[in-house]
Structures are given as C-alpha cells and as structure tokens.
Amino acid sequence: MTLQSALTGISGILVTPFDGNDRLAPKLLQPIIDRALTAGLHIPVVNGNTGEFYALTVDEAEAMAHEVCQMVAGRAPVLAGVGRSVNDACRLAASAAKAGAAGLMVHQPPDPFVSPRGVVEYLKRVSDAGDGLPLMLYLRNDAIGTRAIADLCAVPGVIGVKWATPNPLKLADAISACDPSIIWVGGLAEVWAPALYAVGARGFTSGLINIWPERSLAIHAALEGGDYARARALIADMAPFEEIRAEEMNGTNVTGVKAALAAMGQDCGPTRPPAAWPLTPAQAAKMQSFLSSQGLLAAELTNG
Known part of the structure; x- marks a missing residue:
C-alpha cells in the first residue's frame, strides 16, 4: 500500500512506552503494533502527540522512529512525527528517513512568534533534510487563515494535512483553496471523523488503536461506505473513553490510553509530566467500567 492511499485509512498514533525508571521501553x-496491523491499521504513526512527542528528548524521538520502523517491518508505511526547532525537526527528519519511515508528520510549530511564511521556510528545510520524504502537515491552529494554509500545502513534498481543529467549514474552505491532490485527514480521532468526512476529509487519526483497533477499523469502514448512522453508533459506544481523555484540559488524553493498556495487561508505563498521572479514582472507575462493558479487560481478553 502506498503512503497516499494509506492516508485515507486510519493513522494510528502509537504510545511511547516507558519502564519503571522512566526510560524508553519500545519493545x-x-x-x-501486531494487533493493530492484524486488525487492518493502515499507518502506524510514531512521535505523535499520543506518543508524548513534546515529553521526549530528540534522542528518544530518534530512537522511537527507528524502533517502530523495525517492529512494523514493512507491513505498513510508517509516518514519523518531527518538530520543535527547525534544526531539531531537520535532525529528526534525516533520522526518520534513514530508519525507513515512509513519510514525515510535521508538527505545527508552537513558537509564540511563528509566522505563516516562516513555516513555509521551515517546511522546505525539513523536506530537504528528510531526503525527499513526503510531508503530512499537522494543523492544530487554523487561525492562520485559508490563504496561509494554501501556501503551506503548495510547498513541494506536502501531500496531505492532518486537520486537528473542530471547524468543518474552515476545512471545506481549505480543501477548495488547495490542489485537489492534497489528502485531508481528520485529525481529531473517531469522535470528529463523521463531521470532517462530511466536508471532504478522508481517513482519521486514532489513539484508540492502541487498545481497540477493531473498533477503529469498523468506524472507518462505515464512513467509507457512507453509513453515518452506523459510524455514529459505533462511536457512541466508545464515548466514555474519549470523555476521560478530554478531561483536565486534555491533560488526561494519553493518560487514558496508558491506563487502559495497563488494565488490559499491556502496561506501557506512566505518562510524563506535564500530562496527568495517574487517573483520579473517579476517572479510573469510569475507565474500568468502559473496558469491562466492551470485554477489554485483561482477564476478559484471555477468557475470550
């Protein structure tokens, strides 16, 4: 499967595992990864926000890109997140290319003094460093305006945009303003996928794939088939999981995923500050109830 066709599927944002001493434990x-790929995951994504990208050192992010490419072993195209300072992003891009990534997901720079034309130059330098790997823009702030988004999409090497703002009408404007070859991926996971699909997005990102890839794939199949009612019903079943992740200003986003993995017998360690850890007793009880209701607890998975 080519990266372009895979982007219209599910981009699964992998967690970054840590051991008891706060060291990387990628294995x-x-x-x-094996369960997600068996279920049909189209693109494993390393160093995304569910992977705690901003909590990693550059050395750790490089290591994770290398390890994930090794573990995927050619079964699907790997997208590697890059970002921070332009020199850090270039270093990560070059490393990801050597590791075997199929493309780069470029985090929107969080610099308080970022300019749209400055990001154009940023993208060009990342593209050069990445040995020509295709670029996927990770757009979390659409306040830069449609014209600026079109300028970014016109940078050579950009093939798509991960649209991570809850503004379907702005997405529709951006799609109209850009080259029709650009792939627009719903970047707000399953919950927002139907609304973004309705205006032209294809595929979506998912943190759920870490714990329940089968459900993500079922939602994707429903949307691709135009069955919005089924997609909404499938999403409604996972509402408690996403509600927990959205608490504390989204500070429990990754916390919820890692807590669920631990309850399922696949402990990947805690999150790093400034994310919340652990879940509060109320959040943990709600998560336990959700996992039990879906047969996802460790004992239930074993017995099933």
Whole structure:
C-alpha cells in the first residue's frame, strides 16, 4: 500500500512506552503494533502527540522512529512525527528517513512568534533534510487563515494535512483553496471523523488503536461506505473513553490510553509530566467500567 492511499485509512498514533525508571521501553509496543496491523491499521504513526512527542528528548524521538520502523517491518508505511526547532525537526527528519519511515508528520510549530511564511521556510528545510520524504502537515491552529494554509500545502513534498481543529467549514474552505491532490485527514480521532468526512476529509487519526483497533477499523469502514448512522453508533459506544481523555484540559488524553493498556495487561508505563498521572479514582472507575462493558479487560481478553 502506498503512503497516499494509506492516508485515507486510519493513522494510528502509537504510545511511547516507558519502564519503571522512566526510560524508553519500545519493545512493549510490539504486541500493540501486531494487533493493530492484524486488525487492518493502515499507518502506524510514531512521535505523535499520543506518543508524548513534546515529553521526549530528540534522542528518544530518534530512537522511537527507528524502533517502530523495525517492529512494523514493512507491513505498513510508517509516518514519523518531527518538530520543535527547525534544526531539531531537520535532525529528526534525516533520522526518520534513514530508519525507513515512509513519510514525515510535521508538527505545527508552537513558537509564540511563528509566522505563516516562516513555516513555509521551515517546511522546505525539513523536506530537504528528510531526503525527499513526503510531508503530512499537522494543523492544530487554523487561525492562520485559508490563504496561509494554501501556501503551506503548495510547498513541494506536502501531500496531505492532518486537520486537528473542530471547524468543518474552515476545512471545506481549505480543501477548495488547495490542489485537489492534497489528502485531508481528520485529525481529531473517531469522535470528529463523521463531521470532517462530511466536508471532504478522508481517513482519521486514532489513539484508540492502541487498545481497540477493531473498533477503529469498523468506524472507518462505515464512513467509507457512507453509513453515518452506523459510524455514529459505533462511536457512541466508545464515548466514555474519549470523555476521560478530554478531561483536565486534555491533560488526561494519553493518560487514558496508558491506563487502559495497563488494565488490559499491556502496561506501557506512566505518562510524563506535564500530562496527568495517574487517573483520579473517579476517572479510573469510569475507565474500568468502559473496558469491562466492551470485554477489554485483561482477564476478559484471555477468557475470550
């Protein structure tokens, strides 16, 4: 499967595992990756926000890209997140290319003084460093305006945009303003996928794939088939999981995924500050109830 066709599927944002001493423990991802790929995951994504990208050192992010490419072993195209300072992003891009990544997901720079034309130059330098790997823009702030988004999409090497803002009408405007070859991926996971699909997005990102890839794939199949009612019903079943992740200003986003993995017998360690850890007693009880209701607890998975 080519990267372009895979982008219209599910981009699964992998967690970054840590051991008890707060060191990387990437091999803990192997069963998670294997289950997701068996279920049909189209693109494993390393160093995304569910992977705690901003909590990693550049050395750690490089190591994770290398390890994930090794564990995927050619079964699907790997997208590697790059970002931070332009020199850090270029270093990560070059490393990801050597590791065997199929493309780069470029985090929108969080610099308080970022300019749209400055990001154009940023993208060009990342593209050069990445040995020509295709670029996927990770757009979390659409306030830069449609014209600026079109300028970014016109940078050579950009093939798509991960649209991570809850503004379907702005997405529709951006799609109209850009080259029709650009792939627009719903970047707000399953919950927002129907609304973004309705205006032209294809595929979506998912943190759920770490714990329940089969459900993500079922939602994708429903949307691709135009069955919005089924997609909404499938999404409604996972509402408690996403509600927990959205608490504390989204500070429990990754916490919820890692807590669920631990309850399922696939402990990938805690999150790093500034994310919340652990879940509060109320959040943990709600997560336990959700996992039990879906037969996802460790004992239930074993017995099933």
